[in-house]
Amino acid sequence: MKVSLFVTCLVDQLWSNIGTSCVAVLRRVGCEVEFDDRQTCCGQPAFNTGYRNEARPVARRFIEVFEESKADAIVSPSGSCTAMVHHFPELFSDEPQWRERAEAIAARTHELSSFLIRVLEIEDVGARWQGKLTWHDACHGLRDLNLKMEPRRLIRQVRGAEFVELENAESCCGFGGTFSVKYPEISLAILDQKIEAIERAGVQAVVSGDASCLMQIGGRLSRTGSKVRVMHLAELLAATD
Amino acid sequence: MNTETFAENAKAALQDAQLRDALRNATTLFGKKRREAAASLSNWEELRSQARAIKDEVLLHLDRYLETFVRNAEKRGAKIHWARDAAEANAIITRLTTERGARNVVKSKSMTTEEIHLNAALERAGMQVVETDLGEYIIQLADETPSHIIAPAIHKTKRQIAELFTTELGMAPTDDVAQLTSTARATLRERFATADVGISGVNFGIVETGTIVIVENEGNIRLTTSLPRTHIAVMGIEKLLPRFDDLDVFLKLLPRSGTGQALSTYQSFITGTKRNASDEGPEELHIIVLDNGRSRMLAHPVTRQSLACIRCGACLNSCPVYQQIGGHAYGSVYPGPIGSVITPQLIGMQKAAQLPYASSLCGACREVCPVKIDIPQLLLHLRSEISEKQPSGRRKERLLFKLWAAIMTRPWLYEKTASAARLFQRWLKPPVKAWTSGRDLRPIEAESFREQWRRTR
Amino acid sequence: MNNGDARAEIMRSIRTHLAMSAPYDGPEKPINTNPSKSPVQTAVPSVVELFKQNLEAVDGHCLVVYNEAELSEAVNRIVNGRRVATSDAPPATGDLFKYDVGITSAQAGIAETGTLVLDSSVERNRLVSLVPPVHIAILNASRIYRTLSDALTTLQSGEEVSPAITFITGPSRTADIELTLAIGVHGPQELYVIINQNN
Numbered sequence: 001m002k003v004s005l006f007v008t009c010l011v012d013q014l015w016s017n018i019g020t021s022c023v024a025v026l027r028r029v030g031c032e033v034e035f036d037d038r039q040t041c042c043g044q045p046a047f048n049t050g051y052r053n054e055a056r057p058v059a060r061r062f063i064e065v066f067e068e069s070k071a072d073a074i075v076s077p078s079g080s081c082t083a084m085v086h087h088f089p090e091l092f093s094d095e096p097q098w099r100e101r102a103e104a105i106a107a108r109t110h111e112l113s114s115f116l117i118r119v120l121e122i123e124d125v126g127a128r129w130q131g132k133l134t135w136h137d138a139c140h141g142l143r144d145l146n147l148k149m150e151p152r153r154l155i156r157q158v159r160g161a162e163f164v165e166l167e168n169a170e171s172c173c174g175f176g177g178t179f180s181v182k183y184p185e186i187s188l189a190i191l192d193q194k195i196e197a198i199e200r201a202g203v204q205a206v207v208s209g210d211a212s213c214l215m216q217i218g219g220r221l222s223r224t225g226s227k228v229r230v231m232h233l234a235e236l237l238a239a240t241d
Numbered sequence: 242m243n244t245e246t247f248a249e250n251a252k253a254a255l256q257d258a259q260l261r262d263a264l265r266n267a268t269t270l271f272g273k274k275r276r277e278a279a280a281s282l283s284n285w286e287e288l289r290s291q292a293r294a295i296k297d298e299v300l301l302h303l304d305r306y307l308e309t310f311v312r313n314a315e316k317r318g319a320k321i322h323w324a325r326d327a328a329e330a331n332a333i334i335t336r337l338t339t340e341r342g343a344r345n346v347v348k349s350k351s352m353t354t355e356e357i358h359l360n361a362a363l364e365r366a367g368m369q370v371v372e373t374d375l376g377e378y379i380i381q382l383a384d385e386t387p388s389h390i391i392a393p394a395i396h397k398t399k400r401q402i403a404e405l406f407t408t409e410l411g412m413a414p415t416d417d418v419a420q421l422t423s424t425a426r427a428t429l430r431e432r433f434a435t436a437d438v439g440i441s442g443v444n445f446g447i448v449e450t451g452t453i454v455i456v457e458n459e460g461n462i463r464l465t466t467s468l469p470r471t472h473i474a475v476m477g478i479e480k481l482l483p484r485f486d487d488l489d490v491f492l493k494l495l496p497r498s499g500t501g502q503a504l505s506t507y508q509s510f511i512t513g514t515k516r517n518a519s520d521e522g523p524e525e526l527h528i529i530v531l532d533n534g535r536s537r538m539l540a541h542p543v544t545r546q547s548l549a550c551i552r553c554g555a556c557l558n559s560c561p562v563y564q565q566i567g568g569h570a571y572g573s574v575y576p577g578p579i580g581s582v583i584t585p586q587l588i589g590m591q592k593a594a595q596l597p598y599a600s601s602l603c604g605a606c607r608e609v610c611p612v613k614i615d616i617p618q619l620l621l622h623l624r625s626e627i628s629e630k631q632p633s634g635r636r637k638e639r640l641l642f643k644l645w646a647a648i649m650t651r652p653w654l655y656e657k658t659a660s661a662a663r664l665f666q667r668w669l670k671p672p673v674k675a676w677t678s679g680r681d682l683r684p685i686e687a688e689s690f691r692e693q694w695r696r697t698r
Numbered sequence: 699m700n701n702g703d704a705r706a707e708i709m710r711s712i713r714t715h716l717a718m719s720a721p722y723d724g725p726e727k728p729i730n731t732n733p734s735k736s737p738v739q740t741a742v743p744s745v746v747e748l749f750k751q752n753l754e755a756v757d758g759h760c761l762v763v764y765n766e767a768e769l770s771e772a773v774n775r776i777v778n779g780r781r782v783a784t785s786d787a788p789p790a791t792g793d794l795f796k797y798d799v800g801i802t803s804a805q806a807g808i809a810e811t812g813t814l815v816l817d818s819s820v821e822r823n824r825l826v827s828l829v830p831p832v833h834i835a836i837l838n839a840s841r842i843y844r845t846l847s848d849a850l851t852t853l854q855s856g857e858e859v860s861p862a863i864t865f866i867t868g869p870s871r872t873a874d875i876e877l878t879l880a881i882g883v884h885g886p887q888e889l890y891v892i893i894n895q896n897n
Contacts, residue, residue: 012691020690039646051642055646142604172601183248375874375875375883376874422880459883463864464884489846491846504811507866523825536715
C-alpha cells in the first residue's frame with residue numbers, strides 16, 4: 001500500500017517527531033511512504049476564523065499537489081486537518097469542477113488511527129511503551145470523523161501500556177484555534193478542567209491525535225510543573241522501548 | 242451586562258468562584274440527566290431526525306403554514322395580532338391591557354417576552370407585572386435577567402435566595418428549599434387571585450387545529466392561562482408544527498433534552514376560546530405573532546436552521562464555554578451556543594460581533610441538539626459573514642490572512658518564512674503573549690520535518 | 699383585529715427571505731408523517747400496570763379499584779375529612795383557594811408516561827385539578843391508552859379539538875433553587891389517581 005503523507009504545517013514546524021513517528025509506524029505495517037514537499041497547509045486557520053476567500057487558494061494548492069500523487073491514500077496525523085480536507089467541497093459550492101476534485105481528494109484522505117483500523121484493519125503495530133496512560137479525544141477527530149474506538153483499540157495493543165479512561169475524555173481542551181488567543185482566559189478555564197482530570201487519573205502520559213490539543217494540554221502541564229507528559233498517538237505507536 | 246462587552250463580562254465571570262461552582266453543578270447534573278433520558282429511548286436518533294425534518298418542512302413553507310395557523314386559530318375565537326418587532330409587540334400588549342383597565346398582570350416564563358423586554362414596557366404603562374415561574378420570580382425580585390434558558394436562577398445559591406425573600410417578602414430566615422418554595426407559592430397565589438390579565442409564551446403552535454401548546458412543571462402556566470379573564474400568548478413565527486401528531490416527537494424530545502424528564506408535569510393544549518360563557522377559562526385569547534428578526538433568518542438554509550430551536554437549553558449545558566462563564570456574560574436574552582448564533586441575527590452583527598468567535602468549535606452542542614442544529618456550521622457561517630461585511634476592526638486581521646494565504650500557496654515562501662520565524666521567534670509578540678500567559682510554548686523546531694525528510698530519506 | 703400592515707409586511711418578509719434562500723436549498727426531503735412509535739418490549743405489561751409504574755416514578759400515587767364501593771372507600775380514605783371540591787359542582791373560583799382536596803375524573807390516561815388527560819369541555823376540571831393542594835383523579839381503566847401517540851391521535855379525531863385539554867403527569871414540581879427538587883409549587887402537592895377497573 002502506497003501512502004502520501006500529509007504532515008500538517010503545525011507538525012512540520014513545531015513537532016516534527018510526530019511526522020517522523022507517523023512515517024515509522026506506516027513503514028512498520030508495510031506501507032510505502034512518500035512525502036511531497038510542495039505541501040504547506042490545509043487552510044483551517046483561515047476557514048475557522050471566517051476568511052473563506054483566503055482559505056480557498058490554499059485548499060486549491062493542496063488539491064493540486066495531492067492530485068498528482070499515485071498513492072492509495074493520503075494519511076495525516078491530525079484529526080482537525082483531516083476534517084478540514086473533508087470540508088473542502090463546501091468551499092467550492094459555487095465551482096462544480098473544483099468541488100468534484102475536492103470530493104475526490106477528501107475521499108482519499110484519512111487520519112492515522114482511522115487509516116490503520118478502518119482501511120488496513122490492523123490493531124497491533126508492534127509498539128511497546130511502559131507506563132500508565134490516558135487518551136484525550138480531540139474534538140474534530142471525535143465528532144467530525146467519528147473516531148472513538150479506533151485510537152483505543154490501537155492503544156490497547158501497545159505492550160506494557162496500562163490504559164485508563166479519562167473521566168472527561170470527550171471534553172474539549174479549550175484550544176479551538178484562534179479561540180485560544182482571542183479568549184485566553186476562557187481557553188485556560190476550560191483547559192484546567194482537563195488538567196485536573198488528568199492529574200486525578202494518576203497517569204504518566206496523556207495521548208491524543210491532534211498536535212494542537214497536545215500543545216494546549218502540554219503547555220499547561222509544563223507550566224504547572226506537572227510530571228505528566230504529552231504524546232501523540234503516532235509517537236506512542238512508534239515507540240519500541 | 243451587554244453583548245458588546247462580552248470579553249470583559251467573561252473575564253469577570255471567571256473570577257466569580259461561586260458562580261463557577263453553581264455552573265459546574267448545574268451543567269453536570271443537567272448533562273447527566275439528559276444523557277440518561279436519551280439513552281432510555283432506543284429510537285432517540287430517529288426522533289431527532291424526524292423532528293428536524295418536520296421543522297425543515299415548516300420553515301421552508303412558513304408563509305403558508307402561518308396563514309393556515311392563524312385562520313384556524315381565529316375560527317376558534319382567538320384574536321391574532323401581528324408584531325413586526327419588539328416595540329410593536331409591546332405597544333399591542335400594552336394597549337390590550339390598558340383597554341381592559343387591567344392593573345395586575347401575571348406572567349409565566351417566556352424567553353420571547355424577555356427578548357422583547359415586555360415587563361419594562363408594561364410597568365412604564367403603570368401595570369404591576371409579576372413573574373410566576375419560581376426561577377423567574379426570584380430573578381425579578383433580584384432585578385436580574387435569566388442566566389439559563391430553562392433554569393433562570395441557576396446562578397444563585399439558596400442562601401442568596403433566602404436572603405432575597407427575607408428582604409423583599411419579610412420571610413423568616415431559612416435555608417430550607419421546601420420553605421422557600423411554599424413562601425413563593427403563598428405570595429404568588431395572592432397575585433393569581435387578583436390578576437386581570439395572564440401572559441404566556443407558546444412552545445408549539447399546531448397549524449392544522451390552531452392550537453397553542455405550553456409546557457411546564459410548576460402549574461403556574463395553567464393558573465396564568467385559566468384564572469384571568471384575558472390570556473395573551475406571545476408566539477415567535479417559528480414555533481409552528483404542521484400536525485397535532487407531530488407533538489409525539491417533540492414532547493418526547495423537549496423534556497428529555499431540557500431536564501431529563503420523560504414528560505414535564507403539565508401540558509396545556511389551548512384552542513381558541515371557551516364554547517360557552519359559563520365554562521371555565523378566559524373570556525379572551527390574544528395571540529401575538531412575533532417576527533422581530535426571525536424572517537430574516539429564512540434567507541439561507543444554514544441560518545434557517547436557527548429557527549428550528551425548541552429552547553431546551555441542552556446546548557448550554559454541554560458547552561465548555563458556557564460551563565465556565567454562565568449566561569449573563571453573553572449580555573443577551575439567549576446565551577450559550579444557540580445564543581451565540583441567534584443573537585447576532587436578532588440584534589445585528591455589529592453589536593454581537595464577538596459572540597460567534599467565543600467558541601472552540603468543539604461540536605458538543607451539535608451532538609445534544611434535539612433538532613440537530615449544526616451550530617458549529619452556523620458559527621463558521623457567521624464568522625465568514627462578519628469578516629466579509631465588517632470592514633473596521635477586521636481590516637488588520639484580513640490583511641494578515643491575505644499574507645498568510647500568499648505564503649501558504651508558495652512552498653518556497655512558506656519555508657523562507659518558517660526559517661525567518663525560527664530566527665526571530667523570541668520577538669513574535671501579541672498572539673504569543675496571549676498564549677504564554679498561562680501555557681508554555683513549544684519553540685519552532687531547529688529542523689522542520691521536511692528538512693529532516695530531505696536529509697534522511 | 700388584524701393590524702393589516704404588520705401582517706402584510708411580515709408575510710412579505712417571510713416570502714422574500716425564503717426566495718433568497720432558494721438557490722442554496724437542496725431538494726426537499728419527503729417526511730415520514732407517521733409518528734414514531736416507541737419500540738414495544740417483549741414482555742408487555744398491561745396498560746394499568748404500566749400507568750401505575752410510570753406515575754409512581756414521578757411521585758404520584760396510584761390505586762386500583764374494582765367497584766363503586768371500593769372507589770368511595772378509597773376516596774374517603776384520602777380525603778380524610780378535609781374540605782373537598784368536585785368538578786361536577788365546583789365552588790366559585792375565588793373560594794376554590796380555601797379547599798384542601800379537588801376531585802375530578804380524567805377523560806383518558808397514557809400508560810407510557812403515567813399521564814392523565816383532562817378535557818375541560820367534558821367537565822369543569824381545569825381549576826379543581828389545579829388549585830387545591832391535593833388532586834384526586836378518577837380514571838376508567840378502559841380509557842387508558844398505551845402510548846402518547848395513541849392519545850394525541852384520539853384528541854383530534856372528533857369534529858374539532860376541545861378548547862382546553864390538559865395533560866397531568868404527577869404532582870407539580872420545580873428544581874429552580876440549586877436544582878433541589880421541590881414538590882408542590884403552584885399546582886397540587888399530591889396527586890392520587892384511582893383507576894377504576896369496574897366493567
